[in-house]
Amino acid sequence: MSNRVRPPRYVVHGGVPLQGVVRVSGAKNHALAAMCAALLTDDDVVLSNVPDITDVESLGELLTHLGATVDATTPGTLRINARGLDKCEAPGDLMSENRASFQVMGPLVARHHYASSAPPGGDAIGQRPIDVHLSGFEAMGAVIFRESGRFIARADDGLHGGRVFMDYPSVSGTQNVMMAATLASGSTTIVNAATEPEVQELAHLLNAMGARVSGIGTQMIEIEGVERLHGARARVMPDRIEAGTYAVAAAITGGSIEIEDSPVLVMDALLAKLKAAGAQVDATTDTLHVGATGNLRAISFQALPYPGLATDLHAPMAALLTQAKGVSIIHERVFDNRMLYVGELRKMGAEIVNTGSSAIVSGPTKLSGTNVRALDVRAGAAVLLAALAAEGTTYIDEISHLDRGYEHLDSKLRALGANVERV
Numbered sequence: 481m482s483n484r485v486r487p488p489r490y491v492v493h494g495g496v497p498l499q500g501v502v503r504v505s506g507a508k509n510h511a512l513a514a515m516c517a518a519l520l521t522d523d524d525v526v527l528s529n530v531p532d533i534t535d536v537e538s539l540g541e542l543l544t545h546l547g548a549t550v551d552a553t554t555p556g557t558l559r560i561n562a563r564g565l566d567k568c569e570a571p572g573d574l575m576s577e578n579r580a581s582f583q584v585m586g587p588l589v590a591r592h593h594y595a596s597s598a599p600p601g602g603d604a605i606g607q608r609p610i611d612v613h614l615s616g617f618e619a620m621g622a623v624i625f626r627e628s629g630r631f632i633a634r635a636d637d638g639l640h641g642g643r644v645f646m647d648y649p650s651v652s653g654t655q656n657v658m659m660a661a662t663l664a665s666g667s668t669t670i671v672n673a674a675t676e677p678e679v680q681e682l683a684h685l686l687n688a689m690g691a692r693v694s695g696i697g698t699q700m701i702e703i704e705g706v707e708r709l710h711g712a713r714a715r716v717m718p719d720r721i722e723a724g725t726y727a728v729a730a731a732i733t734g735g736s737i738e739i740e741d742s743p744v745l746v747m748d749a750l751l752a753k754l755k756a757a758g759a760q761v762d763a764t765t766d767t768l769h770v771g772a773t774g775n776l777r778a779i780s781f782q783a784l785p786y787p788g789l790a791t792d793l794h795a796p797m798a799a800l801l802t803q804a805k806g807v808s809i810i811h812e813r814v815f816d817n818r819m820l821y822v823g824e825l826r827k828m829g830a831e832i833v834n835t836g837s838s839a840i841v842s843g844p845t846k847l848s849g850t851n852v853r854a855l856d857v858r859a860g861a862a863v864l865l866a867a868l869a870a871e872g873t874t875y876i877d878e879i880s881h882l883d884r885g886y887e888h889l890d891s892k893l894r895a896l897g898a899n900v901e902r903v
């Protein structure tokens with residue numbers, strides 16, 4: 481008999497309308513960028529409201545490998561100190577876990593004038609190139625080349641300011657170049673910068689560390705380089721994608737959920753689309769209440785850079801639209817392979833097809849429990865949401881993808897009445 485330990489899976493008995501209160505955790509994408517920013521100084525950077533997710537864990541391992549110390553002082557608080565930073569090489573095993581890890585490149589090349597990294601990992605949601613990051617470093621005087629499959633950035637005389645045009649407003653590309661520019665000589669302008677709230681929060685943290693970043697939240701960011709940065713404290717903003725996922729959970733199960741600590745002011749696109757689809761949405765500045773009206777209708781939307789509807793909410797919204805009356809059309813405009821959820825939802829009975837970067841959903845269809853996989857973090861959220869609304873039992877495999885981005889997902893859902901077990 482084999483002693484092989486089977487990886488965990490979720491077993492979901494669907495059909496329970498979710499009710500109650502859930503609190504949103506810290507944002508994955510803000511936490512990961514802020515952790516990388518800590519490499520820019522010898523002083524402590526203390527981050528609170530850091531989510532307990534495996535992407536944070538794997539990036540913490542990478543920072544430790546590079547010579548930083550990462551201490552969890554209390555649950556949710558990390559104290560990072562990079563005084564002992566003595567390596568500039570990010571190894572393949574630590575990079576393959578998590579794409580955000582490539583954001584150590586900017587701080588490393590800024591401080592040590594040299595950085596080397598294996599290609600980054602992360603979700604298989606498209607080609608996900610890093611040309612925007614690299615051409616940004618190049619515009620600041622770095623020489624970029626590949627050696628044994630690794631990316632090397634070298635700036636023997638240090639980085640200097642430059643004008644950086646981003647071919648696409650890449651979130652992590654903007655963050656990487658912005659971090660590098662804080663310690664460059666002279667000023668840098670990023671043209672066609674990403675405006676996502678997590679990019680804005682990173683810029684505020686950098687300024688709290690003594691950087692001079694302006695144009696925050698616009699597509700034109702200016703960074704005046706400084707000699708050195710110092711320590712700072714920051715609270716990680718609440719996760720708008722997690723909040724959106726619970727909002728969809730309320731609507732798809734016909735329930736009613738109060739979502740505390742929601743970053744409502746950066747969720748306009750989702751809230752508008754939920755209302756258009758017939759959900760009941762009430763919001764204050766930090767609490768969101770989403771309920772069902774029993775009358776979901778088809779809508780169309782595009783997943784776009786901020787302030788458009790987040791690509792990370794595309795798959796969860798598609799799951800919802802399987803329960804809406806009529807034909808919904810979704811256009812994915814950010815990634816070229818966000819459609820991994822389509823085949824899994826079809827296994828559950830959804831009428832959904834995709835052509836290239838568009839999906840067409842016809843509803844409402846009765847969903848039935850079966851065996852499905854969480855093929856990436858948001859595709860996983862989509863099948864979990866569908867499972868909560870489905871008749872019968874759904875077995876979800878490959879949930880390590882969900883662990884990367886959702887804190888305490890099954891226990892939060894159970895507290896709302898869901899019948900979900902991690903086994």
Ligand code: UD1
Nearest residue numbers: 509580608609610611612613648650651652653792814815
């Ligand atoms: C970040 C988020 C991810 C989110 C995404 C878009 C983190 C850790 N992850 O990912 O959750 O889904 O933003 O909001 O913050 N591109 C290029 N060249 C590059 C870089 C990107 O062409 O050098 C393209 C990509 O192929 C993609 C688009 O830009 O089509 C968006 O990617 P990007 O904004 O870089 O996403 P990430 O930063 O990887």
